[in-house]
Amino acid sequence: MKLTFYKYQGTGNDFIIIDNRNDKNISLANHQVKQLCDRRFGIGADGLMLMNDKEGFDFDMQYYNADGNTSTMCGNGGRCMVKFAYNMGLSKTEYLFNAIDGPHKAAIENNGWVDLKMKDVNAVEISMFSDYILDTGSPHYVKPVNNVMDIDVVKLGREIRYNKRFADEGINVNFVEQEDEGKVYVRTYERGVEDETLSCGTGVTASALSFAHNDNGFNHVNVKTPGGNLAVDFDKTGETSFENIWLCGPATFVFKGEIEI
Numbered sequence: 001m002k003l004t005f006y007k008y009q010g011t012g013n014d015f016i017i018i019d020n021r022n023d024k025n026i027s028l029a030n031h032q033v034k035q036l037c038d039r040r041f042g043i044g045a046d047g048l049m050l051m052n053d054k055e056g057f058d059f060d061m062q063y064y065n066a067d068g069n070t071s072t073m074c075g076n077g078g079r080c081m082v083k084f085a086y087n088m089g090l091s092k093t094e095y096l097f098n099a100i101d102g103p104h105k106a107a108i109e110n111n112g113w114v115d116l117k118m119k120d121v122n123a124v125e126i127s128m129f130s131d132y133i134l135d136t137g138s139p140h141y142v143k144p145v146n147n148v149m150d151i152d153v154v155k156l157g158r159e160i161r162y163n164k165r166f167a168d169e170g171i172n173v174n175f176v177e178q179e180d181e182g183k184v185y186v187r188t189y190e191r192g193v194e195d196e197t198l199s200c201g202t203g204v205t206a207s208a209l210s211f212a213h214n215d216n217g218f219n220h221v222n223v224k225t226p227g228g229n230l231a232v233d234f235d236k237t238g239e240t241s242f243e244n245i246w247l248c249g250p251a252t253f254v255f256k257g258e259i260e261i
């Protein structure tokens, strides 16, 4: 079967998108997703998304990690899906789509950035190492560091991700350095890719909230990643709770193609 695909990236976090609307009924086995995401034997991507129809929503987002398994929410992926919807002719001032963690609002700014509303966060755990553990749609471990560029993200990320507590479900691991007031640099080890990616939207969100955790003065954090810049806006509504969380950043079409599966 010939599959038409679209490649998008959001700050270097790259995705294969397949338009599965209008009763196309495309269903992919996990090994097929893994092969499509493979950078040598396939198209190459950190993840793959199906855009499905969903009553009452602009679309439904079905997300797979590069290892072929379905996973939890992908922030950069969600932003790319909105840009894809726009490029496919769905031009709106506000989008509403469904994902595994529930409904998401989104909007496209005049500069092309896609703003995505993330789910509320009601709990932030502080680990025995004074690191942060929270769920922003996907589970994240946030480790503040002083020297983010010198960190061996893959080695240390793997140690935490495969720690006894997290091994079964997995966790994404973010290393975060504060650069300035309201500005952080984040590098992420992503579960399901099992490697460092150039950016992770739910990880950037988790890092920004952790950064604000001890400081009520912030409700906007500029975030740099190896793949580019994003911003996170939020309201801190309690000691460990956040609402109106928006992840904002670029999302770009890369190429379209056909592949035999």
Ligand SMILES: N[C@@H](CCC[C@H](N)C(=O)O)C(=O)O
Binding pocket: 013, 046, 047, 065, 071, 072, 073, 074, 075, 076, 077, 138, 139, 172, 190, 191, 192, 193, 199, 200, 201, 202, 203
């Ligand atoms: N890249 C993503 C996160 C994708 C899911 C993650 N790999 C997981 O399994 O939790 C993002 O931009 O949020």
